[in-house]
Amino acid sequence: MVQIDRIDHVIVLPEGVSATVAENGDVSINGPNGSLTRNFRSSRVSLIQNDGGLIVRVDIPRRKEKALAGTWNAHLNNMIRGVVDGFSYSLKAFYSHFPMTLAVKGNEFVVNNYFGEKVPRRADILPGVQVKVSNKVEVTVSGNDKEAVGQTAANIERCATVKNRDRRVFQDGIYLLEKA
Numbered sequence: 001m002v003q004i005d006r007i008d009h010v011i012v013l014p015e016g017v018s019a020t021v022a023e024n025g026d027v028s029i030n031g032p033n034g035s036l037t038r039n040f041r042s043s044r045v046s047l048i049q050n051d052g053g054l055i056v057r058v059d060i061p062r063r064k065e066k067a068l069a070g071t072w073n074a075h076l077n078n079m080i081r082g083v084v085d086g087f088s089y090s091l092k093a094f095y096s097h098f099p100m101t102l103a104v105k106g107n108e109f110v111v112n113n114y115f116g117e118k119v120p121r122r123a124d125i126l127p128g129v130q131v132k133v134s135n136k137v138e139v140t141v142s143g144n145d146k147e148a149v150g151q152t153a154a155n156i157e158r159c160a161t162v163k164n165r166d167r168r169v170f171q172d173g174i175y176l177l178e179k180a
Contacts, residue, residue, distance in 0.1 A: 031083030082144035
């Protein structure tokens with residue numbers, strides 16, 4: 001069986017994006033939409049900064065190191081895309097009888113009158129994420145950190161789940177329509 005002696009993932013930085021790698025493994029990527037920082041630390045996988053970008057390198061990889069190098073590559077590409085374009089999720093509220101109202105209050109998303117309930121349902125909005133409600137039922141979640149945007153959208157979707165009813169009949173809720 002042939003053994004690979006080295007894996008290199010080359011990440012090219014686009015125009016207007018800069019990256020700095022600290023000694024402790026912190027990587028900061030700055031771009032037109034802000035900056036993101038994340039820690040990449042491993043004893044076997046190394047992150048090297050060259051003139052045009054970054055290189056994720058692992059020498060004589062085993063299966064776990066190979067997977068970790070691919071994960072670091074994906075995270076760095078997501079960080080670059082976030083500071084250049086950003087991420088946006090579109091959600092929509094559906095209801096049949098009780099009209100629910102959606103509102104953003106500080107770092108909390110509030111759903112009132114869900115199935116006629118008196119107590120409002122709440123979802124956390126993570127730092128660095130913007131949430132907008134338009135046309136009373138459309139929700140847009142946007143930001144430059146893919147994980148924070150996705151988790152906030154999941155929190156909003158999860159706060160309006162149907163409990164103690166038949167899901168085939170009672171389909172009210174807030175559902176994800178599009179990721180961009």
